Amino acid sequence: MTIDFRRTVPVFRIFDVAKAHEFYVDYLGCTVDWEHRFAPDMPLYTQVSRGDLVLHLSEHHGDATPGSTIYTELSGVRALHAELAGRNYPYLRPGLEQDEIGTSLTLTDPFGNRLRFNEPGAAAQPSDGAPARACLSDHPGAATSGTAPRGVVASPEYAQYAAEAPPCDAPHQTPRPDPG
Structure with missing residues (x-):
């Protein structure tokens, strides 16, 4: 039998559904794919996505550790940065960062979880071969x-x-x- 990993879906712990929707849906531009509760007064377990970015958000104690980080590669990190800068979200003003592995954008949700978006590329490596490390934001x-x-x-x-x-x-x- 061949082992075939299909996809990985990170689970982030959340504590407030309204704050989670404000960040993941209104700010980041995800769509709520589905929501599940065992009963109306039970904690929420939900999936949000944007393109191939798929995340599970859980209010259930023990499902995840607050303050976790995911790393995801994408193309268009500068366009994502510009899009987010144009949104009315007063709690976060992230900058772009460039280093030896690419250009990255790190977002922190209201629960301390970090989403690190990285666009790998030759632009991250200077022509002299020395590692680059520069902050690209004001x-x-x-x-x-x-x-x-x-x-x-x-x-x-x-x-x-x-x-x-x-x-x-x-x-x-x-x-x-x-x-x-």
Whole structure:
């Protein structure tokens, strides 16, 4: 018998259906494919999708861990960024980031789950062969050189990173002044 994996569907934990719909349907542009509850007063389990992006969202305790991340490859990340920038969603203003694997856009939903959209491409590799790492957005909150990103404790390892810091603190899209 041959093993044939068909598709993977990530499950994200949600805590508020209205907030989930505001983010996934109104902001990200997904469609609600179906919803399931064992009874009207039971937690929701639903599927949302946009093209080949398919996600399950669950209010059920134990179905997923809040703060999870998915990584998905796509073409058109700049167009997605422009589309989202034109939406009236006051809770998120993501930037584009470019590194050695491509151009990426990271979104964080209202429950702390992250969706990392990456468009691989030759544009991510400079002509001299050195890895590229640059923040491609004009983010309003700028950190000062040597400031640790959220959740990073200043340490000798971080000090070395800060000395060689790229102009952006990945994955937070916080622009930094060029240390040069």
